[in-house]
Amino acid sequence: MKSRSLRLEVIVDSADGAVAAELGGADRVELCDSILEGGTTPSLGMLRATLAAIDIDVSVMIRPRAGDFVYSTLEVDAMRMDIEAARGAGAQSIVLGMLRPDGAVDESRVADLIDTARPMSVTFHRAFDMARDPFDALEALIRLGIDRVLTSGHAAQASEGLPLLRSLVERAGDRIVVMPGCGIRADNITQVKTQTGAREFHASAWLPQPSTMIHRNERVAIGQGQRTPEYECNQTSIEKVRALAAALRGG
Secondary structure, three states: OOOOOOEEEEEEOOHHHHHHHHHHOOOEEEEOEOHHHOOEOOOHHHHHHHHHHOOOEEEEEOOOOOOOOOOOHHHHHHHHHHHHHHHHHOOOEEEEOOEOOOOOEOHHHHHHHHHHHOOOEEEEOHHHHHOOOHHHHHHHHHHHOOOEEEEOOOOOOHHHOHHHHHHHHHHHOOOOEEEEEOOOOOOOHHHHHHHHOOOEEEEOOEEEEEOOOOOOOOOOOOOOOOOOOOOEEEEEOHHHHHHHHHHHHHO
16 A cells, blocks of 8 residues: 655755755755756766755656657666666656557556666656646556656646546555645645645746856856856755645644
8 A cells, every 4th residue: 555644755956955954954855957957867976965955755857858858768768777877876756657659658668667777766857748638647557566656647737637637646545655746835735735645746836046166157148948048056045845744733
């Protein structure tokens, strides 16, 4: 039977962010890189630094690139090696997701990666929200033995997907944890909890921080498209995590 206690997972992209999440009262962190692209696999060095810095569980994103969730054979090989590295480093959990071109869960490939991951816990990420049919996808994840699924209820934000999230929670029962995420804040987490019946929640707690750089070359931009400016950094806020945790457990 899956755990029914209230749990807060906070997404972070650094060991410092993980420390802030723990101090704020998070139960688990999801560690990833390239959060503006939906999250990709963090470096092994960052994972080891994070595991050494905190005592709460670390769930590692396993995603080789941004974009869709249909992967080549070589990309799947890379995912398998990243899972082996995460397990070897001592991570408690991994996060992955894989679809077929027709929008169904790629069960055979996901099953292979789950075998590689065990005994770590496995979360299926928001590739679920790109699946063709949410209930078919949910049953596929249950057949695979996935521990939890992160979803916004096939909506832009969890607060807009509440009816489907509730239906998924009810359909899942104790067979899998349905974890709402995307756009969850201290001022709406109680609503999401009450209207969905979910027990685990996924949130970010960013606070933009100016760079400490004194010398600045404003004529140059590193990278392109949607990105974090060179002289600003999003950092996990202890206060925002604390507010989320207080609203979840007190609301």
